[in-house]
Amino acid sequence: MQLSSEEAARALAAIRASREVMRSAVRAHRGHYHLWLWGVIWIAMALLAEFRGLAGIRLFPWLCAAGIAGSGILGFIQSSQVRAPVDRRFLAVLAVVVLFASLGPLVLHASPDDKALFAYIGLVAMLCYMIAGIWFDLYLLWLGLVIAVLILVGLFVFSAFFWWWIAIFGGGTMILTGCYIRYFWR
Amino acid sequence: MPDLDSIIHQPVRLQIMAALNHLGSREQVDFTFLKIKLGLTDGNLGAHLLTLEEAGYIAVQKTFVARKPKTFVAATAAGRRAFEGHVAALTSILKAKDLS
Numbered sequence: 683m684q685l686s687s688e689e690a691a692r693a694l695a696a697i698r699a700s701r702e703v704m705r706s707a708v709r710a711h712r713g714h715y716h717l718w719l720w721g722v723i724w725i726a727m728a729l730l731a732e733f734r735g736l737a738g739i740r741l742f743p744w745l746c747a748a749g750i751a752g753s754g755i756l757g758f759i760q761s762s763q764v765r766a767p768v769d770r771r772f773l774a775v776l777a778v779v780v781l782f783a784s785l786g787p788l789v790l791h792a793s794p795d796d797k798a799l800f801a802y803i804g805l806v807a808m809l810c811y812m813i814a815g816i817w818f819d820l821y822l823l824w825l826g827l828v829i830a831v832l833i834l835v836g837l838f839v840f841s842a843f844f845w846w847w848i849a850i851f852g853g854g855t856m857i858l859t860g861c862y863i864r865y866f867w868r
Numbered sequence: 869m870p871d872l873d874s875i876i877h878q879p880v881r882l883q884i885m886a887a888l889n890h891l892g893s894r895e896q897v898d899f900t901f902l903k904i905k906l907g908l909t910d911g912n913l914g915a916h917l918l919t920l921e922e923a924g925y926i927a928v929q930k931t932f933v934a935r936k937p938k939t940f941v942a943a944t945a946a947g948r949r950a951f952e953g954h955v956a957a958l959t960s961i962l963k964a965k966d967l968s
Contacts, residue, residue, distance in 0.1 A: 683872040687965035690958040693882060697955065700886035703905050708890060762933055763901040765940065766894040818894075 708764060713819075714860035715756050721856030723749045728849035731796065739796055772817050776810055783809070797844045801837040804852065805830055825859050870956040875923045877954065880908065880916045885951045888926060888943035896929065896940035917941060925950055 685693070723745050730738030730745075783806040787794065794802065808830040815823025829852055836847035876885050883906050891897060903913045920926040925947030929940045943951070 683874050683877065685872060685877075685958070685961055687961055690961035693877065693879075694955070694958050694962070696879060696882055697886040697958075700883040700906065701890050704887040704890040707901070707905055708895075762938070763898050764891065765896055765898075766892065767896070769894075819892075 712863045713822075714864040715760075716753050717825075717856045717860030717863070719752050719756070720749055721853040721860065724853035724856060725849045726853075727800075728845040728853065731800070732845035732849075736796075742800075766818075769817070772814070775813060775817075779809060779813065780806065797837060797841065800848070801833050801844075804833045804848070808833070821859070821863070825855070829855055870953045870960065872957045873950050873954040875919065875925070876951055878916070878919075880906075880912060881920055882954075884913070884916055884920065885925065885943065885947065885954075888941065889948055889951045891942065893945075893948075896942040899939035899941060902941060920947065923947075923950075 727738075727742050727745055730741055732738075734741075786792075787799075787802070808826040811822045811826030811829075815821065815826060832851040832855065833848070836844050836851065840847050876882055884902070887902065887906060888897065899913070899917075902908075903910060906913070917926060917928060921928050925944060927942050927944050929942075931938055931940065
């Protein structure tokens with residue numbers, strides 16, 4: 683098969699155009715909606731704890747349930763256009779991590795304060811992000827690592843401002859990462 | 869110098885492979901979504917997908933989502949290799965012209 687340089691240039695231009703069309707479509711499936719949703723939930727939880735105390739903390743499970751339902755609905759809508767088949771092995775790994783992490787405080791007979799408990803659960807969530815990053819998309823690995831470090835710094839260095847720290851650097855980092863993925867990725 | 873691939877070089881199939889190659893290795897795209905994004909008709913897209921599937925360059929999966937039939941399409945590893953080889957061949961033609 684022989685081609686002139688003009689024909690080759692036209693074919694490469696057609697490839698670029700086709701990639702550009704898909705780029706915007708694929709960008710909508712990179713997870714920024716989930717990061718925005720969970721960023722807002724983290725900020726809401728932190729501000730509730732800061733201003734409402736124990737009454738606010740009691741709302742955390744409801745906010746998390748709303749987040750899980752929201753992520754499920756988003757995933758269903760997005761998978762009607764571009765989808766990746768469910769990886770059962772990955773889900774099994776996450777289930778094992780969450781199960782054993784939930785046993786930790788029981789085994790240690792620990793009754794941590796609210797901040798330490800939030801930090802612990804946050805670290806487990808970031809561990810799940812990092813596993814997802816190793817499995818699928820490296821940005822989740824870095825996001826999980828950065829927020830995990832920020833959680834520890836907030837807990838041990840800025841404990842007096844912990845909830846503000848979580849709102850700004852936990853929820854804020856998720857929202858900013860979502861914006862980066864949405865507007866600047868590739 | 870890599871060889872041009874006559875199956876991929878057809879303009880519509882080139883569009884399809886460029887689009888599918890842009891997805892992640894585990895990702896699949898919905899037939900209707902792809903048709904709209906590439907500005908093709910059902911028949912046109914279906915015929916070219918069949919050619920690509922017969923060549924082993926794409927995998928087609930038919931399934932049901934919310935009780936509605938859906939067709940998902942993805943590039944295979946062989947398809948990705950063939951597409952990348954084709955792009956390399958096109959690029960080398962341009963480079964050869966620049967050198968001459």
